[in-house]
Amino acid sequence: MDPATFSAQIDPARPLLLLDADEVLLRFVEHLEAYLPTRGFELRLTSFQLGGNIYDLSKDARAEGPVVKDLLASFFDDCTHDVPLVDGAREAIESLKAHYDIAVLTNVPERCRDARMANLRAHGLDVPVIANRGEKGPVAALLAGATDGPTVFVDDLPPQHASVAAHAPDIYRVHFIADPRLAPMLEKAGDAHVRIDDWPTLERHLITHLEG
Ligand SMILES: [Mg+2]
Structure with missing residues (x-):
């Protein structure tokens, strides 16, 4: 789905959750x-x-x-x-759907977008997939602009947090690295608000975030 099409479908009254795929949803x-x-x-x-x-x-x-x-x-x-799913992601997303509109914002090549969506669907995740190139800040800003509710961005790569911080500073940014060997190699991204590396904790945090 292209960002403009998805943006037109966003419910302006609901919070929006933008999820990276590799090392957030998928064990890339x-x-x-x-x-x-x-x-x-x-x-x-x-x-x-x-x-x-x-x-x-x-x-x-x-x-x-x-x-x-x-x-x-x-x-x-x-x-x-x-690509296999990260533990706990499906259960967490099922629960988070009650609280957020959810989309996957992934830097997968456009030619692989349908395969990625089918991959996620086969794991029980029926969510729109937006194939992005390069920095995610501009698209995240466009999508966040379609809702009056809060927007949350989750990604493993620090430069993407910097990009979103620069283009849409109001978006709440969660640094997440699924692979337990990679996670200790990197500190929390300076431009992220919080670092969380597992889905049950992320699910609780994102629900609490809306209450705060
Ligand atoms: Mg990633």
Whole structure:
């Protein structure tokens, strides 16, 4: 769904929850980790980044930038439809639907958007998916402008929190990293209001947030 179409569907009386997919709803890194050896590569999680941590097994050397780019592109083509869900996400979202309008704001390539939506649906998550490119601040600002209620943004990447803070400072920003190995590698993003890494806690926090 394009942002303008979704924005027209937003109920101006309801709070809005904008969720990232990879490492918030979907176990992206874990799935990539399983995929890379099928292509002769390996992910070594020594820091919070992909580039620099992908190794060519035939050379036991770091894969070069363009190779990483190609691998990620083919990973999206091959695997967008069957990425596993983060524990507790479905139950939390079912409960949060009573409190928020919910959309997934994801930087998945446009050609993979339908596969991502089908992937989420197969996990029981029937929510609109907006495929974004680059920084999320402008689209988040557009969507937040369609409701008079509060908007919440959840993402694992600090630069996206900076972008949303710059374009729509009133949006409440939650820094969330699902992978238990990646989470300790990064402190709370400076531009996020709070850091939470599991869905049951996030669910309670987002309900309390509306009461406060
Ligand atoms: Mg992400």
